[in-house]
Amino acid sequence: MVDLISAIIGSFGQTQGIPLPWGWETATYYWLASIASFAFVAAFVASLLGQGERWAVKWSIRLAAPIAILSLLAEATGLGNLGALFWIFSNMSSYLAIDAASALVFILASLIYAFFPKLHKYVRGALGWIATAAASIWLIGRTGLLISASTRPFLATSSIPALLLISSVMLGTATLALLWSLGAFAGRKDTLDGLIKLNSLIASSIPVFAFILGFQIVGALYGGETLTKSATMLVSGASSLIFWTGVIVSLIIPGIIYIILYFFKRRMSEKAQYVTFTFATVFMMVGILILYGAMFSAGLRTPLPGEA
Known part of the structure; x- marks a missing residue:
């Protein structure tokens, strides 16, 4: 069997x-x-x-x-x-x-x-x-x-555990924040103050995630022939469109939204803040999935030594 x-x-x-x-x-x-x-x-x-x-x-x-x-x-x-x-x-x-x-x-x-x-x-x-x-x-x-x-490349760099850890924590917290936002928007017993604290935690994780991701890519670019091929494919080759879409959706768009919220939240109604928080959270969660797919696909597409 x-x-x-x-x-x-x-x-x-x-x-x-x-x-x-x-x-x-x-x-x-x-x-x-x-x-x-x-x-x-x-x-x-x-x-x-x-x-x-x-x-x-x-x-x-x-x-x-x-x-x-x-x-x-x-x-x-x-x-x-x-x-x-x-x-x-x-x-x-x-x-x-x-x-x-x-x-x-x-x-x-x-x-x-x-x-x-x-x-x-x-x-x-x-x-x-x-x-x-x-x-x-x-x-x-x-x-x-x-x-x-x-033996697939790009996953074996030393920073991948840290990258997967921070992204996992972000995804878990984002799920709670998303439900919190939807519940509060629907009139449940979920206060805006609690949601702001959750999203502040997520927002502070974004630059850490971006730094570790960049560190991993740089490490892969100079990590030997196979890793270099994989990282090059990720940032400028066959997987680059997926990768940069993931970067924009998971990091740049939520980052911009959080900056807007930080400076303009006093001028926004609670309902507008709930909607904005929801969009930021959904973008980040979907973007991380896209990044995962891009990294694993780049590793799959990179030929190993001895492969055709």
């Missing part, structure tokens, strides 16, 4: 015996996994700070597990079929084990935490911390899997 599944998914490329999808399947998996895990963490922290009754906090917690399941389906699509996920468990290298086990622990713990609110508070608290720990370990697992199990 293992050999059959391995043969089915072999066309998607194997490195060190591990089949890895590249391109948009990988981008979607990482994007959804980041949203699910860190949206839960952000909401859980908010609940610890006394914001647990907020509509946005409740729905961030409720949506975490379904989004995490969708991320695994995206990964399975890249691998070839749903059976490929079971293949993972029979080929448990260290990062595969971390990735798969922590994802399942997170889904189970967050599901129970979200949909059994009448459990004893200490049990719910323990489940929240277990899901938070699993979310963090899941990030380590999927990042390590992308890097160590792959």
Whole structure:
């Protein structure tokens, strides 16, 4: 059975015996996994700070597990079929084990935490911390899997873990902020002050994200022949249109919106601020997906030594 599944998914490329999808399947998996895990963490922290009754906090917690399941389906699509996920468990290298086990622990713990609110508070608290720990370990697992199990270029630079970490935190916080904005706009118990604090955190992350991304590209440009080819393809080659679109959508447009809000928010109504915050958040979240896709696609398109 293992050999059959391995043969089915072999066309998607194997490195060190591990089949890895590249391109948009990988981008979607990482994007959804980041949203699910860190949206839960952000909401859980908010609940610890006394914001647990907020509509946005409740729905961030409720949506975490379904989004995490969708991320695994995206990964399975890249691998070839749903059976490929079971293949993972029979080929448990260290990062595969971390990735798969922590994802399942997170889904189970967050599901129970979200949909059994009448459990004893200490049990719910323990489940929240277990899901938070699993979310963090899941990030380590999927990042390590992308890097160590792959010979594809551009992902192996030293700054990629930091880039994926900051983008994951941004996506999770942005999900909570988006729900907060939509809930407040609809008249829920979500105050503008809380939304401003969330978006201030996201806005302060944008220059950090931009710096790490630039550092990674520069490092790749001078990181050897294969990495140089991959980085060149990303910024000025076949993947450049996708990449620069991602930069504009994830960094430049939200940055401009946040600057406008900073200087003109006193002249804007609350409803206008909610709408503006929503647009900034959506642009940033979609832009990060585009950047993920561009990076993984550039790595896929770059021929390795010995490849035609």
